[in-house]
Amino acid sequence: MAITVRPTASGVAPTPGSDSSQRNEYGQPTFTVTIDGRTMQAYEGQTLLSVAEENGILDIPNLCNDDKLEPTSACRMCLVEIEGFDRPAPSCNTAATPGMVVRTKSDRLTHIRRTNLEMILSDHNAYCQPPCQIGCPTHIDIPGYLELIAQGQNREAARLVKEVLPFPYILGLTCPAPCQEVCRRGLVEEEIAICRMHGFAAEQCIEDPPTPWPQEAPTGKKVAIVGAGPAGLTAAYYLALKGHYCKVFDMMPQPGGMLRYGIPEYRLPKNMMDRELESVWKLGVDAQYNVKLGVDFTIDDLFNEGFDAVFLAIGCWTSNELGLPGEDNPGVVNAITYLMDKTQGLPVPVDDTREVVVLGGGFTTFDCTRTSLRLGAKVHTVYRRGRQEMTATFEEVEDGQSEGTDLQLFASASSLKINDKGELTGIEFQRMKLGEPDSSGRRRPVPIEGSEYVIECDTVIPAYGQKCDRSVLPDEYWTKRTTIETDPYNFMTKRKGVFAAGDAVLGAATIIQGIGQAKLAARAIDAYLRGEDMAAVSKRIEAEEAKPDLFDIVPYKPVEPKVKMPMLPYEERKRNFRLIELGYTPEQAKREAGRCLQCACPAAGQCDLQKHSIEYGLTDNRFHDGEPTDYHDYEFDMSHSFILRDPNKCINCTQCVRVCHDVIGPNCYGMFGKGFDTIVSTPFNVSLHATDCVSCGACVQVCPTGSLMMAERELVRWDFALDRCIFCGDCVEVCPHGALGETPNFELSFYNRFGEDINMPMQDVARAPSFLVRQRVPRKQGDAMEEPNPLVRPLPARRIRE
Amino acid sequence: MQQTQQTQHAPTPLLQAMGLTGEGKASAVPFTLDDYRRQGGYDALRRALRELSPTQVIEEIRTSGLRGRGGAGYPTGDKLALVASGRSTMRYLICNAYDADARSLISATLLEQNPHLALEGLALASYAAGVSEAFLYVRSARTEAAASAQKAVADALEANLIGRNIMGTAFSLAVTVVGVDRSFMGGEESTLIEIIKGRPMKAQQRPPYPAMQGLYDQPTAVQNVETLANLPAIISHGAGAFRQSGSRATTGTKLLTVIGPGGAQLIEIPFGASVRQALQQAGIDANENNARGVVVGGMEGGVLPLSALDTPFDFDPLAQADAMVGSGMIEVLPVDACMVRWAMERSDYLSEETCGKCVPCRVGVKRIAGTLQGLVSSLGQPDDLKLLEEFSHYVPDGSLCGYGVHAIHPVVSAMRYFGDDFAAHLAGKCPTGTCQPVRAHRFNTKHVL
Known part of the structure; x- marks a missing residue:
């Protein structure tokens, strides 16, 4: 038989014209297709997705495709419309054919893609990031410390909180808890008592509080801090930890600022507060009291004294004025002075013979209200808007009412009634209603004509909020709103080296907001003292503080009632200033902390599902609140040493299935079940340990969500037995982790699934002072490791937060 | 009445070939190989192998106008030609005798009564498409049918009707019986290829169609057993004879499983006969006293009201009526059937039976079912109907395979013909007073970003 050879196989190029079709440089037949009105070159067998991406159409979303895998077209995100096809086709799996006309964008495609995402998220029993942590101005790792408390590790929990908030005890009693307003447990039944x-x-470790990290060696830099309130002491705490010398100056005789002089004893016992503030002095922070900025010293004085930076945390200590004639009547009491005098044990102009009207709807209003009630007075609390508009928390208002105040809403003081003797006899009020929303969208109260009425009283406490004392600093420091002007992120004022934060910058705000600022300011001051470019610092802090986009996914969890804080009964609150919150017992605390849904996802920010959902504007989901059978609540598989599996986040894209089967080989995963209950898992849902997993991590790499995550691990370098190595390189060749490289820095890594049969014959090598092998102890407590191989130094079993 | 007469006299070639017509229907004995050959069985194969080229066989099938009986109605001749033209030396044929809808009698009866009819058709199609390896894909739970298929293959092998050099010609064909019991999706053409390959039961994206790239990526003809059972007659008696029955669009006859009050029975009607005629053939007179609607197409089929019973049983008219040929089933729903509940039960079933691979089908069908559950439980809101309407486009448009395309038929047809039932449930009252609440919480919309 004659042998024939195809011309292309002989290495000779085909003669032009012998083949009617065009070929590309690899010899593949090429042709043109039209995508979104543009004509593009494609080769035979090329998918439409690849053609589009090669030609700069990069916005076709997909969740289940990866270049190194066979397409599966399960996610239906990359659908495109092709002329002649009656249904949209997935571009990842449809080969281009000559003359194809394709559209990658249309209303129908957007609708399908968007609904796909809605479908996935409607059964995505997981969360991007905890909203509480975003909601907290200091961004405490709330799921972290709650988990620690649930495990009984209170000291470690306190340490974790102190990383961003130095006074967890004080804030636990006084914070309005913006975190709790957004707690996702509230979607199940009631929010957690995070605060x-x-x-x-x-409180558990108040005598011997932990520091978030060891104090650094002294730097020799000196920082003057003006104001010993929460903001000032926070900055002092973090700056001292950084090794800077801090000295706090305060106009009052004792530290604490508004904590001490503004917050009544029944909300915050001062002896306990002093114990917590002790942690600041322990770090070597000095203090000088009874000195006032602008009176006893100026900023220049501080720099002349050798301070390298000044931090102004002077707060807001001036009560807003009533703004009515007769304001200087002795019956009109300054709210701040009143609270300050009371906390210092000085005589106050309120007692059980008095009838008091407190004006306002904030925290100070209710501090004054409840202080007056405790002094035995008859109290009316009057606010010109509704209860929704009050800045005080609902609990505060409720407690005030239960303790006996007469709360009146939608009433505005119009004039003071003063008799001939110059005594205050009452206040005339006018009823208000909410008017049309103004330009800011807020509905301002407008008076109702002819609705005037009088409340008889002899004392009025206007508690409309506070502002700063403008006289302490030169004019150039101030904004029009009488706050200190600073850069919004590095908190430096116009004067180099002078920083400010807290109420002085915010206007009277909450303690936690002040601390949040002071914490950032401390970092900025530290950077300043290290000579960094402050513009860059500002940018860096801005980037870190950017609010991520979150998905609020309904938690499908069993109902677990909130553990109520034991409170002092209302009848026992009369005529005394005892702390009203009695505190949790350790068991109660454990139970309450255990309610945390741990709604933190380590993949947030890198998650394709999150990315596309934001891109497609998926702000609502129509499938919440159904029956438990409408959703899945899978158990985690944390048993593997390196790969953590959370099937709740699985979107069944099967990338892990394919990469494990087609690329790596062990075939650990499969898609199991049918119908709505289909899920990617291991055979028989066993631990990944019990499969042929080689811990290569390829599945984690391809996972588009946080369903598969690499466990955090600390890499340790181990000594290498050079006397035995023949440098064959076999270990480098076979290591599935890529943990060994052909460099002088060899690292031997050994990983065994069952913790047995580690074959290293030479016992004498084992007795050498350094170890050859590292291994993690399997999480499962079995008999396998009863007699550990002497060659192996077991690493401790890994916990989630190690 | 004249129509009825016609129907009764209409030819029923497949039932006849199974020995299920005329008197003695009940005692019909399964055909052995000898019985079949005595009646002229395997003559068509002999004729094809001896006298016709594969192209001529395909041409004959094309001329006959035979369309696939599996539900999609793709012209059989075209599909075989596509497989034959595939650039491969290895081609496969899979005869789907699975009966995805477990209540269907068609495939099982064919295999039990006359397995050689199917086997001869399988051999003819294989010859036409140049196939050398074929699979007879049966439902193993149908033990008699599976055993009958096994025996038929063994007998035919011994008689050299399949196997090596069939009837002394150069044509060889290996036939394997594959017994599978894998629920509804086990009968879907791309899924059954995966099952034969030993991969998970998941549908695959088409194109590429199996005819181009199927089993082991080779050209593969997946043919329903009923389609193949028509081939011997087409080759023996010619395409012209086959075209005598049926409609203009679809030639030939169709076996149907009719489920009425008296249980299931197998009938055969020419394509184009009305649904009413099919019912009459089964001896069912559906009227408002004994029936509320008639489901056409099996578990994924749509419900037709009694007023639409004159719809011809054919691919296009049924599709336009939101029903389908599907698995060839006609069910009569009793007079107290609430259509919201019926649609809900069907959607529930379908959400359990989908292979779960693609998002619109796995979750979308479940959400349709959940919304219908809300309606049944009198938790419905007018927006629910809008949502169902939206999903009746989203699920078919987005789904990977035909399952999702058809899974909306129950809800779409119920809403189209029985809108009053939905309105009654929205008003908190079941139209037939038969519904009990099935859920306590309806779906709510929540802000998530």
């Missing part, structure tokens, strides 16, 4: 929990943790 009280760190108070509990700190």
Whole structure:
């Protein structure tokens, strides 16, 4: 038989014209297709997705495709419309054919893609990031410390909180808890007592509080801090930890600022506060009291004294004025002075013979209200808007009412009634209603004509909020709103080296907001003292503080009632200033902390599902609140040493299945079940340990969500037995982790699934002072490791937060 | 009445070939190989192998106008030609005798009564498409049918009707019986290829169609057993004879499983006969006293009201009526059937039976079912109907395979013909007073970003 050879196989190029079709440089037949009105070159067998991407159409979303895998077209995100096809086709799996006309964008495609995402998220029993942590101005790792408390590790919990908030006990009693307003447990039944929990943790170790990290060696830099309130002491705490010398100056005789002089004893016992503030002085922070900025010293004085930076945390200590004639009547009491005098044990102009009207709807209003009630007075609390508009928390208002105040809403003081003797006899009020929303969208109260009425009283406390004392600093420091002007992120004022934060910058705000600022300011001051470019610092802090986009996914968890904080009964609150929150017992705290849904996802920010959902504007989901059978609540598989599996986040894209089967080989995963209950798992849902997993991590790499995550691990370098190595390189060749490289820095890594049969014959090598092998102890407590191989130094079993 | 007469006299070639017509229907004995050959069985194969080229066989099938009986109605001749033209030396044929809808009698009866009819058709199609390895894909739970298929293959092998050099010609064909019991999706053409390969039961994206790239990526003809059972007659008696029955669009006859009050029975009607005629053939007179609607197409089929019973049983008219040929089933729903509940039960079933691979089908069908559950439980809101309407486009448009395309038929047809039932449930009252609440919480919309 004659042998024939195809011309292309002989290495000779085909003669032009012998083949009617065009070929590309690899010899593949090429042709043109039209995508989104543009004509593009494609080769035979090329998928439409690849053609589009090669030609700069990069916005076709997909969740289940990866270049190194066979397409599966399960996610239906990359659908495109092709002329002649009656249904949209997945571009990842449809080969281009000559003359194909394709559209990658249309209303129908957007609708399908968007609904796909809605479908996936409607059964995505997981969360991007905990909203509490975003909601907290200091961004405490709330799921972290709650988990620690649930495990009984209160000291470690307190340490974790102190990384960003130095006074967890104080804030536990006084914080309005913006974190709790957004707690996702509230979607199940009731939010968690997040705020009280760190108070509990700190109380457990208040005598010997932990520091978030060891104090650094002294730097020789000196920082003057003006104001010993929460903001000032926070900055002092973090700066001292950084090794800078700090000295606090305060106009009052004792530290604490508004904590001490503004917050009544029944909300915050001052002896306990002093114990917590002790942690600041322990770090070597000095203090000088009874000195006032602008009176006893100026900023220049501080720099002349050798301070390298000045931090102004002077707060807001001036009560807003009533703004009515007769304001200087002795019956009109300054709210701040009143609270200050009371906390210092000085005589106050309120007692059980008095009838008091407190004006306002903030925290100070209710501090004054409840202080007056405790002094035995008859109290009316009057606010010109509704209860929704009050800045005080609902608990505060409720407690005030239960303790006996007469709360009146939608009433505005119009004039003071003063008799001939110059005594205050009452206040005339006018009823208000909410008017049309103004330009800011807020509905301003407008008076109702002819609705005037009088409340008889002899004392009025206007508690409309506070502002700064403008006289202490030269004019150039101030904004029009009488706050200190600073860069919004590095908190430096116009004068180099002078920083400010807290109420002085915010206007009277909450303690936690002040601390949040002071914490950032401390970092900026530290950077300043190290000579960094402050513009860059500002940018860096801005980037870190950017709010991520979150998905609020309904938690499908069993209902677990909230553990109520034991409170002092209302009848026992009369005529005394005892702390009203009695505190949790350790068991209660554990139970309450255990309610945390741990709604933190380590993949947030890198998650394709999150990315596309944001891109497609998926702000609502129509499939919440159904029956438990409408959703899945899978158990985690944390048993593997390196790969953590959370099937709740699985979107069944099967990338892990394919990469494990087609690329790596062990075939650990499969898609199991049918119908709605289909899920990617291991055969028989066993631990990944019990499969042929080689811990290569390829599945984690391809996972588009946080369903598969690499466990955090600390890499340790081990000594290498050079006397035995023949440098064959076999270990480098076979290591599935790529942990060994052909460099002088060899690292031997050994990983065994069952913790047995580690074959290293030479016992004498084992007795050498350094170890050859490292291994993690399997999480499962079995008999396998009863007699550990002497060659192996077991690493401790890994916990989630190690 | 004249129509009824016609129907009764209409030819029923497949039932006849199974020995299921005329008197003695009940005692019909399964055909052995000898019985079959005595009646002229395997003559068509002999004729094809001896006298016709594969191209001529395909041409004959094309001329006959035979369309696939599996539900999609793709012209059989075209599909075989596509397989034959594939650039490969290895081609496969899979005869789907699975009966995805477990209540269907068609495939099992064919295999039990006359397995050689199917086997001869399988051999003819294989010859036409140049196939050398074929699979007879049966439902193993149908033990008699599976055993009958096994025996038929063994007998035919011994008689050299399949196997090596069939009837002394150069044509060889290996036939393997594959017994599988894998629920509804086990009968889907791309899924059954995966099952034969030993991969998970998941549908695959088409194109590429199996005819181009199927089993082991080779050209593969997946043919329903009923389609193949028509081939011997087409080759023996010619395409013209086959075209005598049926409609203009679809020639030939169709076996149907009719489920009425008296249980299931197998009938055969020419394509184009009305649904009413099919019912009459089964001896069912559906009227408002005994029936509320008629489901056409099996578990994924749509419900037709009694007023639409004159719809011809054919691919296009049924599709336009939101029903389908599907698995060839006609069910009569009793007079107290609430259509919201019926649609809900069907959607529930379908959400359990989908292979779960693609998002619109896995979750979308479940959400349709959940919304219908809300309606049944009197938790419905007018927006639910809008949502169902939206999903009746989203699920078919987005789904990977035909399962998702058809999974909306129950809800779409119920909403189209029985809108009053939905309105009654929205008003908190079941139209037939038969529904009990099935859920306590309806779906709510929540802000998530």
